[in-house]
Amino acid sequence: MASISVQRDERQSTRELRGRDLYLEHADEIRFEDGVWLVPSQHDATSVYEVTLGRRGEFCECADFEHRSQACKHMVAAMIFRAKTGPCAEGGRRFRHRDLYPVPEGDLTYFDGDEQMVNTFAEQAKAYWELWGPLGEPMVRGVEAGADVQRSYILWLRQIYGKGSQH
Numbered sequence: 210m211a212s213i214s215v216q217r218d219e220r221q222s223t224r225e226l227r228g229r230d231l232y233l234e235h236a237d238e239i240r241f242e243d244g245v246w247l248v249p250s251q252h253d254a255t256s257v258y259e260v261t262l263g264r265r266g267e268f269c270e271c272a273d274f275e276h277r278s279q280a281c282k283h284m285v286a287a288m289i290f291r292a293k294t295g296p297c298a299e300g301g302r303r304f305r306h307r308d309l310y311p312v313p314e315g316d317l318t319y320f321d322g323d324e325q326m327v328n329t330f331a332e333q334a335k336a337y338w339e340l341w342g343p344l345g346e347p348m349v350r351g352v353e354a355g356a357d358v359q360r361s362y363i364l365w366l367r368q369i370y371g372k373g374s375q376h
């Protein structure tokens with residue numbers, strides 16, 4: 210039998226993956242209003258969970274968080290959304306970075322922006338999980354591994370298109 214700590218690691222990384230899936234499927238529906246992230250339920254289109262990410266603590270309405278008091282997939286999705294968006298200068302609405310800084314079609318330098326986004330997200334995510342102390346360590350390692358994979362993917366894309374090299 211695997212040790213308990215290994216099982217917990219696996220479950221945590223599964224939550225990170227499910228949170229990422231939730232973000233990928235529902236990014237357009239995530240909202241930030243009055244300091245609260247509104248994250249749709251993955252399986253019930255009529256439900257929305259209120260998520261708080263802040264210095265005073267993290268909170269989600271869902272049963273998973275209520276039972277475990279650890280980051281659930283809604284928090285992970287909200288965290289990714291926060292990392293990938295910026296507030297509009299005009300008001301409280303948030304937009305994806307690509308919408309804030311539109312790039313011309315075919316301008317492959319946007320891979321540079323993607324790499325920066327990966328780095329920014331990894332830094333924010335690591336800082337977030339480090340707040341969890343020992344419980345967050347597997348997530349910190351997961352974030353680093355995930356960022357490496359994404360950087361490799363961007364490098365691969367650059368090689369495919371033969372552009373974007375700084376050398």
Ligand SMILES: [Zn+2]
Pocket residue numbers: 258269270271272273274281282283284
């Ligand atoms: Zn939740």
